[in-house]
Structures are given as structure tokens and as C-alpha cells.
Amino acid sequence: MIGNLDITVLQQLWWLIASVVGSLFLMLTFVQGGQTLIFTLPASEEEKSLIVNAMGRKWELTFTTLVLFGGALFAAFPLFYATSFGGAYWVWMLILFTFVLQAVSYEYRKKPNNVLGARTYEIFMFLNGSVGILLIGAAVGTFFTGSRFSLGTYNQVTWGTPYHGLEAALNYFNVAFGLFLVFLARTLGALYLVNHVNHEALVARARKASLINLALSLPFLLTVLYGLLTMPGFAVDPATGVVSLEQGKYLHNLLGMPIVLVLLLVGLVSVVWGVVATALLNKNRGIWFGGLGTVLVGLAVFSLAGYHGTAFYPSLTDLQSSLTIYNASSSKFTLTVMSYVALGVPFVLAYVAYVWRVMDSKQLTLAELTTGEDARKMY
């Protein structure tokens, strides 16, 4: 059945799949958000350990989702993988460095003889949660603001600035996008703590933190929304593939794809409701609304960038070098094979959900960290 699909449908399907994975990653950045709370939220070392261990149960899922996001883009849109990673070299390298630091920090932080000391690993976690997410946001921002590159006859990328991607951090929209993601991650991190930790004082502070961080994210969200609705976008003529600048392109996309507008609005309302329910109504399940809302917002953002005749990785140097989901994709054969492979994803999601339920059925307590059977292995 999949084999009979037109390549255009497969390209759109794979942009959707990549968008879902990217959006799930954004939801799972509650781990990174939680990591940035470890210097301000806890009142004691024990409370800090509670936060670290709550996040430590899930850090691998976030990490793996990022790896899968990269793998899916490589398989489905190799020209994007080659152009963005090869061109915006320094941005991606810095992002990767922060994730390298994160990967060892949980395991090594509390282990005796860890050479660098617990505080260093905590700083590593903070860097991953702040700089890492900020740069990911700035990189995603370039889906709308464009980058300075051109492609040669054989699609070799030539980057137009010696900063290889760092220049993205000089664009207000990209920075606002990055900061929005940082504060959103902190909001989600606080919501997750409320749900996962059994510690009255810490949870009370986490409730407050979720509201504060949502408030801090709002100016950046508004900046991003204002930018999206007013900026010129990169339109692709479906017949010729010619890319041109179009004033209000992303506004047109929103109006032309009402479902995306609905996703965006429902997503934002869901995040806000998650925080309101947690911070003001003392509910514990706000993370589910916050997480679902983040996924919906992520889907809306990626849809705006890739669908409705839009170049998702625009070139400011040479408009015709801009990448679309049609010119950057793998062959029909590979997309078909990958679509069959993707049929296994619901099975993966099912066992992830089951294990999540098993592990989160009881809240994490201080006693578990200090006297429980797994105490020696705690982060």
C-alpha cells in the first residue's frame, strides 16, 4: 500500500513524521528545563538530588529522541542534514558539546572520585539546559529567518559567513525563539517535578516556578508570534520549484492551513492551562497538558516551515539554493522503505508508555534516595 503512494505524499508524510519526533523532543526538554532549576529551586542538597534524580529517570529518552530526530532527518531529508550540519558547523557542534556533557553528568555527579566534583557536573547540566536549548531554538529559528549558504552543482554546501551558524544568534527572532524554548523547558520541568516528586516544600516552589517561567516566556513567545505573522517568508512555486520572497508568507500559511492554526492555539492554551491548573489550582497533572500543548505547538511550527509551498531551510545568499521538503528528500524507494519501518513506531510508543507508567506510578521520595534498594546508584 505504501509503495503505491506518490513521492510527494511520501515527502509530506516524512516531514510530518520528522515534525512529530522534533515536537516530542521539545516536550521532553522538560529534562533540560529541570536541569536549569537545580541552582534556584531547591533549598538543600537533598532537594537538589531529588530534582536531579527525577530528571535522571528520563534524560535518556530526551537524548534518544534527539538522536532519532537527527536520524530521521538524515534518512528522509539528507540534503538538509548535509547542508545544515555541514554549514552551520559551530552551532551544531556547540549543541552537541552540551549534550555530551549532559550524558555523563547524571551518572558521575554523585559517584565518589569523580575527579571534577559534583558542582562541575551540575554546571554541565545547567549548560545543557540553557545554552543547548537556546541554540536549538536559534537553529530552528533559521527555518524562518534563513541562513547564508549556497549549493553547488553537486549540492555541495558553501556557507556564506566565517561564523558557520553562530550568526544565527545575532537575529532577534532566532534569539527570541531560543529563549522561549528555554523558559518553556523550565516551565515543563517545574510541572514534571510537581507530578513526580513527593516533597511538599519543593513541590510548592515548583508550582510557583512554573508560573514565573511561563510569564518569563511570554515576551519571547509574543516576539516570535509577531515575527511569524509579519515577516516575509520563502515561498516555493509548486510547478517550477522556484523560490521567492513573499510578504506575510507564514500568516498566509496559517490562514491557508486552518488545522495548523488550531494546533497552535490549542497547544498554547493547553500549556497555559497546565500551568494554571498546577500553580493556581494545586493540581498535579499539569505536565500532561503542558507536554501535549508543547507537542501541538511544535507541530504547528514545523508545519508552518515545511508545508503550503514553503522552503523550510531558506538561503539568504541564493534563494534557489533554499531547501524544500521536495528537493531535499531521499528517493521514493528509501522513503517507502522508511515508511514501512515507521509502522513500528506505535509499538515503540506503547512500551515507552508502559514503562513510564511502571516507573512513575509512585512519586520519588527523599527516603528512596537515601535508604532505598537503589540508593547506591542514585544520581
Place this chain on the structure above:
Amino acid sequence: MGNDILMTVNWSRAQFALTAMYHWIFVPLTLGLSFLVAFFESIYVKTGDESWKKLTKFWMTLFGINFAIGVATGIIMEFQFGTNWSNYSWMVGDIFGAPLAVEGIFAFFLEATFFAVMFFGWERASKRFHLFSTWMVAIGSNLSAVWILVANGWMQNPVAMAFNPDKARFEMQNFFDVALSPTAVQKFTHTTSSSFLLASLFVMGISGLFLLQNRHKEMAKRSMVVASVLGLVSSGFAAFNGDESAFHIAHRQPMKLAAMEGLYTGTEKAPIVAMGIINPDKKPGDNLPAFKQEVIVPGMLSLLANRDPNSFVPGINDLVYGNPTRKIVGAQERIASGKIAVAELAKYKEAKKAGDQAGAQAALALFNQHKDNLGYGYLNRPEEAVPPVALTFYAFHIMVGLGTFFPIVFLCVLFCSVRGTLENHRWLSAICFACLFLGYVASQAGWVVAEVGRQPWAIEGLLPVGVASTAIAAGSVKTTFFIFLFLFTGLLIAEIGIMVKQIKIGPEA
């Protein structure tokens, strides 16, 4: 090739080698120790004996420390294909990307999801679900090896693909032929069996240390029995599929085999050099001897390569300059053909752009005649097709020599364990401890053979590394190389520090 481009390519090669070698310090232990831990926990669940649980948790702690840094070094490997090898990513992404995505979906999630249960689920999950989770981590770890080795196997032996001149890339024709190619299967079986072997040496090495120190003796003896059995079985597999692998290399990558054996002039009844010192002045095409000293076994290389001790095995000179008598087309001839392919591809693209259909078809017809040598068109001298011979030769012989020694150690340990005399033979415990380090040497040497022996190709015969890399200033890659060097070295020091402390603490803490 311009000097700056050459610098970029070489720094990118150095960076990839550095990150791959660091990554490979941790991965084989993860692959093998995950199964050993699963075996230990299975015995605990079956017998209900708490001492097996204590033993399981001790090795699990070491597994976790190693696992974290393996993950940290692994993420760089995936994204480095894009950052440093962007032309590679585009030209073969249609084929290479798919196994990486499958790896992410089916292997990494299995590992990541059940890892939390394995480490923090003793009180949260039932005893059986915990055991199931431990097995899932082991299976997930090894599944991830399947897919990355399928990808690597395809780089060594590109199959089931066709070049698309319009897109200027290679495209997949058959997924199962890629996934089940003999090279991919041998890469996986040889890599995993040698990883189980290394993990067995790790467990025996630390257990040997405990016996030497008269600490945790019961735990050490139990661990050594299980590890020696796994090590012995793994050694058998590694030897068998190593031989199969060499057979396929002889036919798919004859230049690599010639470098592995330092064979410059092809011959019938080709000997294996059991031990030798390479002549550093030797160059392809000259008359200098290949070795300063050598101990050979006549006919063995012919037997290994063709299953016939009298058969002909081509040497480096045959493959570089050709051998009409043996109908071997050399790199010299292939470069000439490849340059026609490169030129005609450019003409085809230009004609298409200009709307000259007739010109495009003519160029395409000529291109198709020479496309099999496209990769050679980017080489300038036939000698560039030769990998670093000395490094490949020594790495291969170190791997084989140690791989022959380890089963003897496993046998001795198993024999003494069965007789109950293990702790009486302190020399054997000392050898076990030494083998812990030798296992890593053999493991690294194996990958040096695989990757250095493939040079100058990113994709064997199709895409030289010089074309595969990203066009970026050499200074940027040099900077990231040193960042990786300091970062990974620092993390390795921390890892060893933590590991040593945990071993000192032992299972009772």
C-alpha cells in the same frame, strides 16, 4: 586538491578517528557486559540466591558508568557525518541514513526506556519485569550495533544502489540486500562476538584482581566461570567469522587484504606473514623488500583468501598498476576511466541546465560507460589508492595474535574453575588482569584494520574521503578536534577514576 582542502580533510579524518576510537573504548564493554549482567540476574531470579543479586548489582554499576560515556561519545558520531562529511551525507544519505533511523527507532529506544527500570526499578518493578528490562537493555544495545554495522558494512562493500546523475547521489535499490549483505552480517557477528570476548576479559580481569587481593573471592569465582564460558564461545565465533570476513575482504577489498599482509607482489601460494617488521622505505612499484624481518607460513594467505593454498592473491602493485596476465585492472587505468566519468557528468549537468537534450544524452551515455570508476576520477595518482600499509599490517597482526591468545586464557580459567583450584593459581589471576588491557588493545586494533585499511575511500571504490568532506576552514575542524581531545580525555579520566573507586568499594558497599 588545494592545500587548505587537504588540511580540512585530514583534520576531519583525525577527528573522526579520535571520536570513533574513544567511542569504541566504551561500546564493546556495553555490548558484552549487558548480556553478562543479564545472565547473572537470570541466575539470581532462577535460584533466588541473594549473593547473585549482589553480584549482578556490582557489575551493573560498572556497566552504568561505562554506558553513560558511551552514549556521550556516540551522539558525536552520528552528527559528525553531517558536520564534517556533508558531501558524504548527501551523496549516500539515501542509503546510509535509513539504517541510522532504524537504529534510533528500534534499538536506542529499547535501551533508553528499559535502562531506567534496570537501574532504578528494583523496588518499582516486579522481579521478573526487572529481569525482562535487563534483557531488553542487552538486546537493545546489540540491536543498535546491528544497524550501525549494516551502515559500516555498506561503506566497506557498497551494494544494492545506483548512481542518479540528476541528483548527483547514490540511491538505494534494495533495502534487504543492504541489510543482509555478507559484509554487514560479518561485521555484526565479528564485532559483537569480539565485544562479548572483551566484556568477558573485563569481568575476568577485575575478578582476577579481587582474587589477587583476597577480596570478594566467592563473587569473583562465580563471575569468572560465567565470563570464561561466554569468552570461550565468543572466541570461537570471532575466529570463525573473522576468517569469513577475511575471505570476503579478499574479494571485495583486495587492496585492504594486501595491506593487512604487506603483500606488494601478487603470487600463487601466497604466504601469511605470521610475524614481521615492515620496511618503512618500501613504496609501491619499487624493488625494495617489503619486510626487514618476517616469519611466513607458505600458502596460508591463498588458503585464507580463496580456500585454495595454490591460488593467486593479488598484491598492492597488481592493484595499483594492473596485471593484464591475471586480468586485474589497476588503479592507474581506473583513474583514467574515472576522470572521463567526472568530466562527462559535468558535461551532462551543463547540457541539462542549458536545455541541450542531445548533448545531455551523449554525455550520459559516455558517463554510463565509465561510472563504475567515478570515485577513482577524484584520485590524482594510482598510489593514492593504497592505504597506510604499516598501520594496517601491525593492527591486523596485533588483533589476530591477541585473539589467538585469549581463548587459551579462557580455557585455563574454566578448567581451574571446574577443578575448584582457581584461587590457587595466582599467576592466572594476574594474567586475567593483564588481559583486561590487552582486550582493549585487540578491540581498537580491529577497528584500525577495518577503517584505515579502507582508505582512501569513504565508500569503497566510489567516494574518496577527499570528496566526502565538508568545505569548511581547516582551522574550525582543528579547533573542534582539540576540544574533543580534551573533553573526551577529561571524561575518560573521570570515568576511570569512578570505575576504580567502585571496584575498590566492591559489591558489599
